[in-house]
Amino acid sequence: MRSAVSIGAVGVLSLVIVLFTGFAGVDGWAVTVFLVSVLLIIVRGRKMSVKERGNAKVQLFITAAALLAFAPWISIFGSVLVKGIVGLKLNFVTSDMRTTVPDDELNLGGALHAMLGSLLMVVMATAITLPLGILSGVYLTEIKGRFTFLVRFVIQSMSGVPSIVAGLFVFTTYVSATHGPTAFGGSLALGILMLPTVARTSEEVLKLVPDDLRSASLALGARQWRTTLMVVLPTVRSGLITAAILGVARVIGETAPLLLTAGSNTAFWFNPLKGPIASLPIYVFGMLQIGTEYAVNRAWTGALVLMLTVFALFFTARKLGGKDKR
């Protein structure tokens, strides 16, 4: 009851202040509400003990700072949804930009080529990375050889490699030595960024396999390789799929490396070894660079599709990940 009264008082007082002073906008409101709440605690605090008053003040500060930390994400989810949905028409997912310029009406053209390009590169990156990631996980949990510490440390450090550096590396070693930007080049760069996530998640899920299973298999006379391949890995199959999905979610939005290694295109390009290919992040980036109204709309819609993809991957991973723990 008391808290309801104080919330009401804070609200009314803030409304008055916002209406009669120059404060405006969401941020103006937030500051006003915060200041009024501080005032309220000071006023009411006279009846409280020292301990209660201190607690109330700290709680207000922590809550406010936590809200401030969460506010940008809510703003991002909201703005991507609201601005992106404008251009989310059927043609966005069924046509490409071959005969459309970015300034055309939103019911013309789309990002099919970009989505297919992203899909192709991500699939290739996963095909390269998943085996390596699982091998790293198996090494860390099954073999535990003399490089255990080193491997774990390197994987951890690799997750900090800036994405543009990965792109620059693939550019200097592969792209500039061959035909220029290609889908394969892009997937190599994505693979480098994906590997640490896949390896770490694989290790985590392999750790969940009970030792009893390994002992049972070994006691039945199976060698280590049979134990690993036929007992340990099948047990965590869905966990390993989770590792792959999390890896994909990590790299699907990567833009910088693809600028250097995959280029861009207005239609889907089928040859992964020759010729630049479009991708969803580059599509968004390019449209944003053009900067006209319709182009920016297209960028927001691309961002919406990208974000929904990431979330879908994320929820799938979480669902699958929960399966193994049971």
Add this chain to the structure above:
Amino acid sequence: MNIVAPIKREMHVVHSRGDKVFRGIVTAGALTSLVILGLIGSFLFARGAQVFSQYGLKFITGTNWSSSMEEGIPSEFGMGPMLVGTIVVSVIALLFAVPMSIAGALYIEFYATGRVRKIMSGLLDLAAAIPSLIFGLWGIQIFTNFGQRWASFLGNRLGFVPIFNTISDNYGRSPFVAGCVLAAMVVPITTSVAREVYSRTPRELIDTCYALGGSKWGAIKTVVLPFGKSGVVGGAMLGLGRALGETVAVYLVLNLNFRYTFRILESEGGNVASLIATRFGESSSEELTALVAAGFVLFLLTLSVNMVASAIVAKTTRS
């Protein structure tokens, strides 16, 4: 009577041939990450070596980056302003991100209950998965309006402090705004590390604090915060590593300009990763070498920050 203490029998594991092959393959697979990391370092260094030998330390400290296409006019490559700019933007990001992360982690761990807590930790996981491109898009299209207003507020009132000083009245696309966007991007990382560390605080210690008559804040101040200190430092450094190497989010928000600037509210700044992305498309082969060399410097910088960070985090979260 003699009692002989049992002696530990020596055990030898003899792997079968199949196991040897298996272990060899797995070890080789696990070491590829080491190989890749080594290759990245050595290839970038080898490709950029010419620039390092030509310019020496002046490549790091030099203040001019000009690529000359004409005969007779020499090109000059010095990445000083960009390096300083990268650090300035990242430090601004951390100044915002660390306090907010600590508060966010404390709120989720100790204040939020039930559904609020569930929603917030779900949101935290999702936020960590947002691609940096979307942060950049949001930064330039939405956040700049707010950031500009805060910057002009700061500039008008604290303009006498050198770093808040501005020449023009243009506050958008400044290191301040870019730093705020990076802060929003870094907060998910630092918050989850902080939360992880705080959740490991021994329950008995907190209960002891309550039993002695301490308040919730008392318990947090005397037990939880000191306990989690090094973990939070590690998390902040992980965030720093990400902020230093970020490309698109900064590229989209910041107005790249090639000179030293410490006026964080002014609409110009530097960033190594953005420099590479900007100049890459139209660079001559000479400039490309310089860009690769800049990439190598960035690689070393982020790698060392990240190694220290992961060492700290690994030490504090070991159960």
